Amino acid sequence: MRAALLALALATPAAAAPCGGDFGDFLAAMQTEAIAQGVPPEKAAAFFKGARQDQKVLKADRSQGVFRKTFLDFSQSLISKQRLSTARSKSEALNDIFTRAETDYGVSRGILLAFWAFETDFGQIQGDFNTRNALVTLAHDCRRPEIFQPQVLAAAQLHAMDDFALDTTGAWAGEIGMVQMLPKDILERGVDGDGDGLILLKTSQADAILSGARMLQHHGWRAGEPWLAEITLPDSFDWSLTGLDTEKPVEDWLALGATPRKGPLAPGLNASILLPQGRKGPAFLIYPNYRVLFEWNKSFVYVTTAAYFGTRIDGAEPYAAGNPDPALGxxxxxxxxxxxxxxxxxxxxxxxxxxxxxxxxxxxxxxxxxxxxxxxxxxxxxxxx
Incomplete structure (x- = not known):
């Protein structure tokens, strides 16, 4: 059934249901579309029966103040000696799973551990929002229906495969499991890592880690390549060359005065120079894999912190914080x-x-x-x- 439902989901684009109107009519339209995408009528009826709007989800969607923090404040609030120690212990304890992620999908354990740590504290805090209700709430809301209506349909398809229970809980935006993936990503790129015939990201470490790796590979992660390295720059550097819009070969950056803080940089790759808090704060060289991380989370400060933490897990030194100019309120x-x-x-x-x-x-x-x-x-x- 999984193969048949997935084929239909990929072949049949979601027809948008009217947003913002009567909620019952909206659910009926979504149920009709789910059936059109191959969900058995009785399964579709069961999925949508009793679904309700969650006002707490809408409140959370409109108040994401955490991303107003600076990189230094955000990273120092998320990264601790304990969390770093736990990540390295998990790497050792689950070495076979992370080796599979690296071998099969080319994704470093450092970056997978970083997202696992930040998303759910290694699976301990996965969110207590009812996922079905969160998804239908955001799909009905007119702010981003084009994003969330396909996620509702994907959740209905997972439900038909017995991979999604109606009491599933997760984050307010509908992400599920230890690495917080949306239903469409689970449907299309989920991995049965433990071989039990199911894809359960809430309870299976193997399923969660390997699914996250496969998702990053799908979005363009390049095997064996780094994603971020700390550098120092001379005071005379041309600061207008920094930022994500300018890419140069690593050799050109070295010729302009960029110096790695520890270990060599990666020759032969294009890279950009990232100054999260300007020329007086930390400086990083970022490679193409860094950009892939925005497919996991759109926040600049979150992605940069996760990328940096991934290098720390792999053995990098703490950054040189510097003394940046104060942030604007x-x-x-x-x-x-x-x-x-x-x-x-x-x-x-x-x-x-x-x-x-x-x-x-x-x-x-x-x-x-x-x-x-x-x-x-x-x-x-x-x-x-």
Whole structure:
């Protein structure tokens, strides 16, 4: 049944049900679409029967303030000696599983352990939101129905395969299990790592770890390549070359003065220089695999912290924190985004969060105003604008 349902799901695009209207009508439309995608009618009826909206999910969706933290604050709140020790112990205890992840999918255990640690504290805290209700709530809401309606249909398909119980719980956004994957990813890329015929990311460490590895491989993870390395840069460096928009061969960065803090860099690869908090904070060289991590989580500060923690698990030294200029407060950041947007820059949603679009706009305005163009917003820049 899994193969047949998956084939239908991939071949039949989801027809969007009307968002925001009567919830009962919405569920009926989604049930019809699930049946069209091959879910047996009795299974579809059972899946949607009793589904309800969860206002706590909507509240969580609109208040993601944790991502307003700086990289230093966020990383120091998530990374501790205990968590690092636990990660390395898990690596040793589950060596066979991580070796399979590395052999079959080419994904380093360091990055898998980092996400496992941050997502659920190695499976201990997997979330207590009813997953079905969270998904139908977000699919009915008109903010991102195109993202969550396919996830509802995927969950219905998993339910028909006995891989999704109606009382399944997880994160508020519908992610399930130890590494917090969405139903569509589980349906299309889940791995039965323990050979029991089921894919259960909540209870099986092998299923969770190998499914996460397969997902990263699907999104372009390159076997045997690094993802991030800490570097130092000379004070005379051209800061306008930093940021995710500029890529150069590693050899070119070395010629411009980039120096690894420990161990060699990876010759032959293209890379970018990342300054999470500007030229006075930590500096990293990031490789193509770093960009793949945004398929797991869209937050810049989260991805960078996970990437850094992965290198620590693999033996890297703690970063040199430096002494960055103070971060703008939420109101100041919002004001800055408004000014940048008025100048014609695409900063995305004006939300007080320093995302990729805002960083790029900041760097362009710094260069225009003759300030060090390191992409880190300061009060000097805000005042100059």
């Amino acid at each position: 939420p109101d100041e950041m919002t004001a800055l985004q408004e000014k940048l947007a008025a100048l014609g820059h695409d900063v995305g949603k004006i939300d007080g969060i320093l995302g990729a679009g805002t960083r790029t706009a900041v760097q362009k305005e710094q260069a225009r105003l003759g300030l060090p163009a390191d992409g880190w917003p300061t009060r000097d820049l805000l005042d100059a604008l």
